Amino acid sequence: MKKQYDVLIIGAGVVGNAIARELSRYKINAAVVEKDLDVSTGTSSRNSGVIHSGIHYKPGTLRARLNVRGNALMTDLCRDLKVKIQYIGKLTVAQDDIDVETLHSLKQQGEANGVPGLEILDKDQMQKIQPGVGGIRALHSPTTGIICPYGLTIALAENAQANGVDFYLGNEVNNIVSNGQGFTVKTSAGESLSASVVVNAAGLYSDHIARMVGISDYSIYPCRGEYLILDKRLEGSLNVLVYPAPRKGGAGLGIHLTNTVDGNILIGPSNEYVNEADDYACTAQIIDTLKKEGHELLPGLSTSDFIRNFSGLRPKQTPPEIKGFKDFVIESRDDVPGFINLVGIESPGLTCSPAIGLMVRDMVAEKIPLEEKPSFISERPGIVGFFNELRPEEQADLVAKDPDYGEIVCRCEQVTKKEVLDAIQNPLGAKTIGAIKYRSRAMMGRCQGGFCLPRIVQILQKDFGYRPEDYLLSNAGSQLFTGRVR
């Protein structure tokens, strides 16, 4: 690869990749540098996957503007990138008169932000949309949607790469030197990359990266949200997203149920500050709380429906004493020109990502002339979704064309060998078990890989020559095995 770039993007989350994909339209050299062995290993794969409408943020803030714009851009983007998205809408539910007032002010705020289609519904109208839903009134936002967050992030990255962006995975940036004309970025893997513009999209570590160029006034306070994932058996229990009306003193949007585009339901997220930016542990206490909430919100839930727990970290700019929200920081400062910082991109950062891409493009354009390249391909090859979502006739056709489609490797999610092979041979070259999981959905079902992990290990050994020590779950040090049986 070139080592000499116009733009270097640090961080391969949804934000970094949205920027990379936007810049890949132009005749410049760009690269993404990521510390982990795959893209989307941070906050971008650990969230609710909701495409928010934009009712929750104060008019005039970056969050409000980027949210509404990002939401609108998502339709075309997902069509081009073959990413599943469903605008299923959301009900924000009032239990009492004070809540109803809140709904009215949310509606007003949303309209000021330019959110289309907002309506306050009475009980009957609410029941039509979601039978059995409680509450006296609800604010319906039809543009709220759901998406697979890592699906989007991976798709953005692959499309960026197809359009010429280089990816340096497993390269933790540990030193940045500014030389007046630009920057030299050194990584843990020994790379030395230079660029005239550097974009700091390092999420939870954006304060740390900024400090490398002498900017010390950003601080990130990780705030953990834990979730439980429910079995697909419950798919169809919810037609829309249902949130309680926000109340004074409540942090975040409260624990609720969220459908995923793949048919699972999430319970969560919780809200606790933690000390480390990689403390993804789940706690007994929160697990209990989530289960209790789950049973209340979803009658018919059984204990065997919990298939996994996980957590994500919000990159908050406010410390635990203060809580609350601060607007996103997206800026290039006079003290370090050419260094663009994205700090505190917490919710709704996923929704905002395409709009952030455009905003940063404009900031880059102030430094480097951007000329569109005719060779840009906006579409990603392949099918939307997975083999098991196709109709039997379509499946039969695929099997007839390629027998690897006929061999099911992951029984719970019915993932075919072809999909697993495609995931193994992903264009970004990510080699971990996690990379296969997030691309193919193998190991994501109710048996959590009990059945298919041994098969995938066998495929990697037979077809790709893996030795026992080559299997990594996610990062350096996450070896699956300790060697051969003696």
Place this chain on the structure above:
Amino acid sequence: MNTIKHDVVVIGGGPAGLAAAISARKNGCKDVLLIERDKRLGGILNQCIHDGFGLHTFKEALTGPEYAQRFIDEFSELGIESMLNTIVLSADGKRNLYASSRKNLTRIEAGSVILSMGCRERTAGAISLPGTRPAGIYTAGAAQNFINLQNIMVGKKVVILGSGDIGLIMARRMTLEGAKVEGVFEILPYPSGLARNIQQCLNDYDIPLSLSTSVIEIHGKERVTGVTVAQIDANYRPVSGTERLVPCDSILLSVGLIPENELTRGAGINMEGRTSGAAVDDTFMTSVPGIFSCGNVLHVHDLVDHVSSEASQVGEYAVRYLEGEIKSPDAYIKIEPRQGVRYVLPQKISGIRDFTLSLRVTEPMRDRAVWVRDGERKVARKKMARLHPAEMIRIKIKKEKLNDAKVLEVAVE
């Protein structure tokens, strides 16, 4: 799409499916098809290279593959048709199956269907274990697959959570392969595996078993570095002050098996909460006429011998159904678990034939009797010196004993 027709279609080629297919053939059906997703028959027995199989059926202690082979040989000698490397994706209530293989997608119209898909293991997520999710966490069965079938070691310093039989077997296996098993931790006050496995797999190798103790947190960012274990009180809460850190590089989970009933549910078959299997009558027929269930997909067995004998009966009933001899009666006699009984199977009977009642007790007990009653009237009684949830109890009941009972109640007294 390719469409085929068969009289009896068996889904799953483990011990249940093999015995069912063989029995269907021997009971006169010439058109039996067995579908197996793996490349060979035998199911989970293929990775169970320890011995202790077949003590009842063959009066010998065979290894898993040896036990399976006897059935596979008979299956082949009878010329029964099988489709390997083929997975049934869905079934409907009209006995249509969709199966996928490297060759094609096939629709199969079946006269009768025998569900024998086995079970899967409960995972760390299913029991919502607190802590991180680094590499080094395996279900005992997956670890068994890696070690016995792929020659790969999953860890060197091992903690085993749960005392199910596969966990016990793996404690011994890991030790034999040079790993140090730090201990087996069981949340219940009694082991959930068979007594003989406690002796032969743990005691004989000085592996400590801690009862009323569980892993309450997993540590490690990339690879497991240890677990916190603690004593657990009667309400399943950790007893504070008893926490201790056990350094280890891997955790094997043996915390229960879950019958693999996705196809069953998809076909609209009524399920039984206590067994997590289909609700069946005395012919092992489910709520959908012509669809039968047997083996671990119906209820988790502790001995393969019981699986084979249950499945043999089912093979016969599936053929009798085709011959029109099995019809749903006007009214069933219900069988209900009472005091001391976790589940009974079948859940309802026609009353027109002898049957075997299978049941498990709720907790270990001594010197009790299992009673089967029709109101005040004794229908059957089995005295036992030792009753344990790990050991399935079977009681044969003659139809003459039923009189015109409406409900049979089963209790330990």
